[in-house]
Amino acid sequence: MKRNVAIIGCGQTKHSSRRRDVNVAELVSEAVYNALEDAKVSLREVDGFVVGNMPGFEGIAQPEQWLGEWVGTAGKPVLRIATGGTTGGSVGQGGYYTVASGLHDVVVAVAWEKHSDSREAGATTGLTHVALGNIFHASAYGLNLKNLVATSVVGAAAGVAVYQATFYMHRSGCGIKHFDMVAAKAKRNAARNKYAHLQWPGCTPEDIAKTEIITYPFRYGHVCPASDGASAIVVAEENIARKKARQPAWFKGLASYSDEENQLQSENMGGVGVTDPSEQRGAWLSAVKAYKMAGIRNPQKEIDMAEIYQPFPSQELIFAERLGLFDENTAWIALEKGETDINGRMPLDPSGGVNATNAIGSSALQRILECALQIMGKAEEHQVPKKVHNAIAHGWGGVTNYTTVTVLGDSPGR
Amino acid sequence: MRRKVAIVGYAQSHHQHNMQKTREDMVFEVCKEALRNAGILREDLDTVITASTDFLDGRTISSVFLSMAVGAFMKDESKVEEDGTFALYYALMRVLAGSHDVALVEAHTQGSTMNPHQVTCFTLDPLFDRPIGVLNDIAAAALQARMYMNRHNVSEKHLAMVAVKNITNAAKNPYAHRKMPDLSVKEVMGSKVLYNPIRELTMSPISDGACAVILASEEKAKKFTDRPVWIEGVGTCQGSYLRDRDIDKLDSLEMAARTAYKMAGIKDPLSELDVAEVSEKFAHEELMIYEALGLCKDGQGKKLIEKGITRRDGDMPVNPSGGALGADPTCATGLIRVIEAAKQIRGEANGYQVPGVRKALAHGQFGICAQKNTVWILGGKNS
Numbered sequence: 001m002k003r004n005v006a007i008i009g010c011g012q013t014k015h016s017s018r019r020r021d022v023n024v025a026e027l028v029s030e031a032v033y034n035a036l037e038d039a040k041v042s043l044r045e046v047d048g049f050v051v052g053n054m055p056g057f058e059g060i061a062q063p064e065q066w067l068g069e070w071v072g073t074a075g076k077p078v079l080r081i082a083t084g085g086t087t088g089g090s091v092g093q094g095g096y097y098t099v100a101s102g103l104h105d106v107v108v109a110v111a112w113e114k115h116s117d118s119r120e121a122g123a124t125t126g127l128t129h130v131a132l133g134n135i136f137h138a139s140a141y142g143l144n145l146k147n148l149v150a151t152s153v154v155g156a157a158a159g160v161a162v163y164q165a166t167f168y169m170h171r172s173g174c175g176i177k178h179f180d181m182v183a184a185k186a187k188r189n190a191a192r193n194k195y196a197h198l199q200w201p202g203c204t205p206e207d208i209a210k211t212e213i214i215t216y217p218f219r220y221g222h223v224c225p226a227s228d229g230a231s232a233i234v235v236a237e238e239n240i241a242r243k244k245a246r247q248p249a250w251f252k253g254l255a256s257y258s259d260e261e262n263q264l265q266s267e268n269m270g271g272v273g274v275t276d277p278s279e280q281r282g283a284w285l286s287a288v289k290a291y292k293m294a295g296i297r298n299p300q301k302e303i304d305m306a307e308i309y310q311p312f313p314s315q316e317l318i319f320a321e322r323l324g325l326f327d328e329n330t331a332w333i334a335l336e337k338g339e340t341d342i343n344g345r346m347p348l349d350p351s352g353g354v355n356a357t358n359a360i361g362s363s364a365l366q367r368i369l370e371c372a373l374q375i376m377g378k379a380e381e382h383q384v385p386k387k388v389h390n391a392i393a394h395g396w397g398g399v400t401n402y403t404t405v406t407v408l409g410d411s412p413g414r
Numbered sequence: 415m416r417r418k419v420a421i422v423g424y425a426q427s428h429h430q431h432n433m434q435k436t437r438e439d440m441v442f443e444v445c446k447e448a449l450r451n452a453g454i455l456r457e458d459l460d461t462v463i464t465a466s467t468d469f470l471d472g473r474t475i476s477s478v479f480l481s482m483a484v485g486a487f488m489k490d491e492s493k494v495e496e497d498g499t500f501a502l503y504y505a506l507m508r509v510l511a512g513s514h515d516v517a518l519v520e521a522h523t524q525g526s527t528m529n530p531h532q533v534t535c536f537t538l539d540p541l542f543d544r545p546i547g548v549l550n551d552i553a554a555a556a557l558q559a560r561m562y563m564n565r566h567n568v569s570e571k572h573l574a575m576v577a578v579k580n581i582t583n584a585a586k587n588p589y590a591h592r593k594m595p596d597l598s599v600k601e602v603m604g605s606k607v608l609y610n611p612i613r614e615l616t617m618s619p620i621s622d623g624a625c626a627v628i629l630a631s632e633e634k635a636k637k638f639t640d641r642p643v644w645i646e647g648v649g650t651c652q653g654s655y656l657r658d659r660d661i662d663k664l665d666s667l668e669m670a671a672r673t674a675y676k677m678a679g680i681k682d683p684l685s686e687l688d689v690a691e692v693s694e695k696f697a698h699e700e701l702m703i704y705e706a707l708g709l710c711k712d713g714q715g716k717k718l719i720e721k722g723i724t725r726r727d728g729d730m731p732v733n734p735s736g737g738a739l740g741a742d743p744t745c746a747t748g749l750i751r752v753i754e755a756a757k758q759i760r761g762e763a764n765g766y767q768v769p770g771v772r773k774a775l776a777h778g779q780f781g782i783c784a785q786k787n788t789v790w791i792l793g794g795k796n797s
Contacts, residue, residue, distance in 0.1 A: 002511070002512050002513075003416070003511070003512075023541060024540075049652075054468070054474070054475070055467070055468050055469060055495075056468055056469075056474045058540075059536065059540070060536060060537070060540050061467060061468075061469040061533055061534075061536040061537045062467065062495065062496060062537045062780070062781065063537075064652070065537055065652070065655060065781045065782070065785050065786070066537065066538065066539045066540070066655050068652060068654075068655065069654060069655050069658055073652050074652070074653060074654040074658075074659075075651060075652075075653070075665070075666065075669055076651065076652060077503075077649075077650040077651055077652065078650075078652040078786065079494060079500060079503065079504060079650075080494060080495040080496055080500070081492060081493065081494050081495070081504075082467075082468065082475075082493065082494075082495050083475070083477065083492060083493050084474070084475035084477075084478060090492050090493075093492070094492070094494075094504065096511075097504065097507045097508050097511050098507055100507070100510075100511035100512070100513075101416065101506070101507035101508075101510035101511050102415065102416040102510055103415075103507060103510065103648075255490050256490055256491060256492055257488055257489065257490055257491070258462075258481040258486045258487060258488065258489060258491045259481075259487070259488065260481065260482060260487055261478060261479055261481065261482075281488070282488065285488060286490075289490070293513065397475070398475055398477075398478040398481075399478060399479075401478070401481060402478075
């Protein structure tokens with residue numbers, strides 16, 4: 001009785017630090033019209049939109065109310081989803097549910113970020129905003145001292161990620177040099193992806209190792225950029241999908257389980273107390289559910305490639321294990337063997353991933369989009385050299401407590 | 415609809431200006447109460463959808479520290495922005511898709527944290543309208559009110575009559591914020607002018623508040639309760655941006671209503687609906703809403719209020735709970751309307767019950783001059 005739903009078109013923009021040639025609305029339109037063109041769908045055929053970004057970065061509240069006109073939202077349902085780092089993943093999943101519900105047949109899901117519009121684009125990822133924003137609000141609107149300290153101590157995404165990385169290093173035995181390898185791979189892969197931001201053909205782990213440690217265990221070369229960019233997918237029900245696309249990318253399974261926020265054992269100290277931010281039970285539960293929906297029993301064999309949300313290289317390893325693609329504590333060994341390379345047994349982030357391109361609101365949707373491209377055979381230069389039957393797209397956000405996991409396939413499965 | 419889906423439980427806070435509770439406490443209490451109201455446990459939930467916005471909550475990723483409070487810990491969850499009825503829409507879609515059976519929907523805003531009217535300035539076109547600095551939601555509503563009043567010969571007294579109806583209704587609603595049982599038209603017309611003709615008493619108050627609704631698929635709903643409130647129709651629509659539309663009409667509401675009526679098989683809303691709960695952020699909007707919902711012809715909204723048709727004891731009661739003029743915790747307001755409509759169907763609106771309600775309409779809106787709208791048709795056992 002489930003309705004089969006597929007991605008029939010993908011569109012994204014060129015990413016860079018500053019897209020001064022466009023404003024936010026034009027950036028979003030670029031992605032949407034590229035997706036519509038790819039799907040061979042006209043705006044008239046679209047009967048709904050799912051949109052999202054992180055409103056704080058551009059300083060526009062509910063931006064779709066203003067920029068909707070650029071992409072033809074007038075007179076149509078528009079659902080706005082925003083969940084921090086997972087925004088794009090949540091938007092993509094929103095696109096699925098919108099069509100799977102039977103209320104709509106063809107939907108555009110679009111997510112974006114234009115960091116350069118922000119007055120205080122952070123030195124590394126723009127993520128210092130998240131912490132600073134909270135501090136400013138805290139002092140202006142009277143958050144109590146405990147929460148204020150909790151927020152400032154944690155140091156936003158990089159702050160959480162360093163704890164997470166050291167926990168992982170400790171339990172798995174991997175070292176900083178493995179992070180160098182992941183970061184170098186991301187930049188090399190990005191050089192094959194014409195939309196990516198940090199492109200560095202032939203980048204080696206030694207190149208990355210030359211950069212300074214900015215917060216242990218991360219070097220400058222480990223950290224993702226802050227990008228301007230947007231991505232969009234066209235989602236359609238089965239009949240339309242089969243008519244419009246030679247090879248649609250079918251949604252087979254999806255989930256987004258929330259964990260407890262990993263911030264000083266939860267902000268109010270009242271939770272169960274996650275002490276190890278690399279534990280990621282939410283990601284594990286999401287993967288279990290998504291695989292169950294997709295009818296996948298052995299992800300190590302049945303998944304052909306993965307797009308993992310890895311603004312920090314440690315996360316590619318941690319989450320690859322949580323998604324069941326490698327045994328516990330072994331992802332870095334597979335990395336050493338070259339299994340995660342673009343031509344390896346289990347390619348991870350052949351697009352370069354978030355480590356090379358991070359337009360935050362859009363990043364998790366890009367993971368879904370890149371998996372779809374691989375299944376549709378449209379990834380051009382960074383197409384993995386094997387037939388992709390099943391792919392998994394991941395996103396994380398919040399204080400590492402949000403996860404989105406989406407399994408796509410070349411057939412609807414059931 | 416692919417499955418029958420029902421509302422099986424709900425709860426709301428006592429809306430007030432400065433609640434003296436943390437956001438987390440406020441949200442936890444309504445979610446806990448909604449579960450209790452439905453007679454289920456957190457373990458019964460398959461998915462949780464919340465509604466809030468970063469700007470209104472005054473922090474980045476507004477939902478990030480709420481997972482525990484709303485009971486989303488280790489649940490398949492997400493957050494939509496804007497009105498709670500959009501969260502309800504997403505939750506409904508998740509249930510319709512067949513992958514979830516029971517959903518909790520939560521929406522909240524503490525207006526005392528960030529002035530919601532100030533926040534509307536940040537929704538304006540950042541390249542032109544915002545730098546000019548003359549517009550906000552109240553100023554735009556004043557323009558809208560004047561255009562509408564001029565076109566249809568509506569007087570300030572009509573607006574005052576709407577305010578009196580809703581604010582006196584709110585006096586009987588234990589959850590409402592603004593309660594003035596003896597309010598008169600004269601008093602409304604003497605209240606402070608913010609932007610002519612918008613007065614303090616013809617616009618909604620700034621409230622702190624939260625609410626939660628539990629949705630369930632047919633099989634589960636029948637297990638949980640013998641009084642499910644069925645969702646019979648739903649429609650949502652976003653209109654054009656402020657500068658690109660005729661603001662003296664609510665086109666997107668009209669389209670949303672058309673979709674919802676079609677789904678629910680409603681041909682003549684005035685005779686088929688027993689009660690409506692609408693989100694009128696300003697008194698004049700209620701008249702425009704009557705017209706957009708097809709309760710009367712274009713420009714005839716004033717007749718309904720003149721004749722008392724939309725009073726609680728009238729033929730087509732609108733906002734017996736007091737509506738948004740009674741309490742307006744921005745993101746929760748529309749979802750509260752859904753709860754109030756469900757209460758009318760269940761006969762639980764103690765003190766402001768409309769007799770014999772079988773079919774009810776609820777409306778939620780968001781954006782300057784009601785740019786985005788959702789319309790819900792709810793039905794009881796015998797509808």
